[in-house]
Amino acid sequence: MVKVKKSNGEPEPNPNILIVDDEPNILLSLEFLMKKNGYNVFVGRDGQEAIDTISSEKIDLVILDIMMPEVDGLEVCKRLKSNPETESIKVIFLSAKIKEEEIEAGYQVGADAYITKPYSTRDIVKKVKELL
Template identity: 40%
Template sequence: MEKNRILVVEDEESLLKLESILFTSKGYQVTGVRGGKEALASIAEQAPDIIVLDLMLPDMDGFEVCRHIKENEATRAIPVVMLTAKKSSRDLEHGKQVGANAYITKPFKSIKVLEVIEELLGNQQEKEGR
């Protein structure tokens, strides 16, 4: 069975490493990038199965990245999990408006993030008839 590919978009190096180790330890293939434009370029090159997206990025915020993903016919079906320190109800609502499939706030529990990813990947595979 092919490993699911996760794109982690996180500008903070220590968190990028932590998330990469967490997902790799569970058998996922991980690509990590540190900015929004880099994320969009990575997705265009090889679409991941799921995206874990920080909101506060140096070049383009995560809301804008998510909007680009969900407006593009070729990428709109890719689940996006926003993983962010932004906790306001306004931010959560904005995440829904741009098409995020899940919104998890930092500090996060690893088990919660893994459960959400597994659920979204399971739903995606059902839709594709796998």
């Protein structure tokens, strides 16, 4: 059961952004921000939802939490980047994991950016614009 919300009113070809986090309030704030900046937003609450959405929708960028139940963010990114059809999708990790080796692990699986929580929403927006 995939819960996908498609933003309305924005003309194509606005980039499609998928936001994945198991914290409802974080999801809510990021969704608000991205829509505000003119992107089409899809949301997912765990790794499996993210993978399902990516296979059914043309996604340009994923904002991905790492610590999630079942399939974690690192795994999602790894699958994404190893598949030729999806490898061009940009990945931004958002995580409360702040240790050097944890960040290193994020880049190892092919992430384009790694932003630690708590972050400034302004940095997120800036980073997304940079990548798209």
